């Protein structure tokens with residue numbers, strides 16, 4: 481009886497899959513048409529723009545708005561994210577550099593934002609991601625910029641001072657850390673735990689409670705930590721799912737981060753400006769002269785015009801020109817008339833002002 485019912489349901493699933501297959505193929509052919517139209521309408525010397533973050537944000541938002549379940553909005557958007565990623569790959573395979581090695585949270589962020597149909601290249605350092613993009617070796621780069629527990633990623637902020645980059649997107653990732661061991665690890669004799677310094681800090685209280693006397697060794701990335709553990713019998717690593725799966729490690733304790741809302745924000749960097757979507761954010765760097773009240777002066781125009789600041793970070797300047805440098809994120813697009821007026825006002829007081837980019841607020 482059960483078998484009979486299951487058989488009937490599977491026949492229905494097969495027929496639905498056929499329809500989905502045909503529809504996805506039709507969509508992919510449409511994307512190929514889009515590419516043809518883009519190529520056919522280029523001005524002299526113009527290069528075609530295949531990747532359109534503002535359009536992708538609109539597609540995903542629409543999917544989430546129209547979704548009636550039972551799959552959740554994020555789950556449904558994730559499926560469409562992958563369909564669109566594959567459609568774009570038919571138009572142009574995107575090359576994306578990220579802070580590696582393979583298995584890092586930055587790679588997970590790159591996949592969450594661009595989907596899996598991109599050609600991804602792991603880089604050994606944040607500055608290398610910037611250089612790879614600047615050299616034109618890849619279309620985009622992905623770097624971490626802030627963590628909810630540990631704060632700013634200063635290497636990334638400093639790299640923005642050195643390179644002319646356009647921010648074209650953001651993505652936020654819930655960061656779950658696990659304690660991982662290899663096949664040969666003797667779990668009752670762990671004497672060393674490897675991880676990235678930020679991750680060790682994010683799990684400090686848990687480590688104090690469970691492994692107070694075990695040596696904590698900071699390495700260049702969580703993925704590197706996972707890699708080392710593979711061959712050592714007395715060590716463990718703190719890393720995420722991607723690294724655990726990549727190196728075939730076992731989770732002996734899951735979600736050990738001290739704060740359950742631990743998340744990291746990543747930025748997509750490139751050279752392409754993104755048009756407004758109506759739900760955007762802008763990042764700027766401002767340098768003010770070193771005098772009392774400079775920060776207040778900088779913030780007043782935002783307050784007076786009701787602009788929502790989402791982040792402000794201060795970094796020491798590296799050159800004489802950038803005496804004090806503020807990284808500011810706010811809601812709005814630099815082409816909005818109100819934002820334009822505010823930026824104008826600030827630039828009159830500032831030593832220098834640079835718009836790093838306006839981009840759609842993270843959808844996923």
Ligand SMILES: O=C(O)C(=O)C[C@]1(C(=O)O)C=C[C@@H](O)C=C1
Nearest residue numbers: 511514531532535536564567568
């Ligand atoms: O609308 C476009 O410009 C497309 O290229 C199509 C499409 C899609 O598959 O929907 C693909 C890639 C772009 O990044 C945005 C959307």
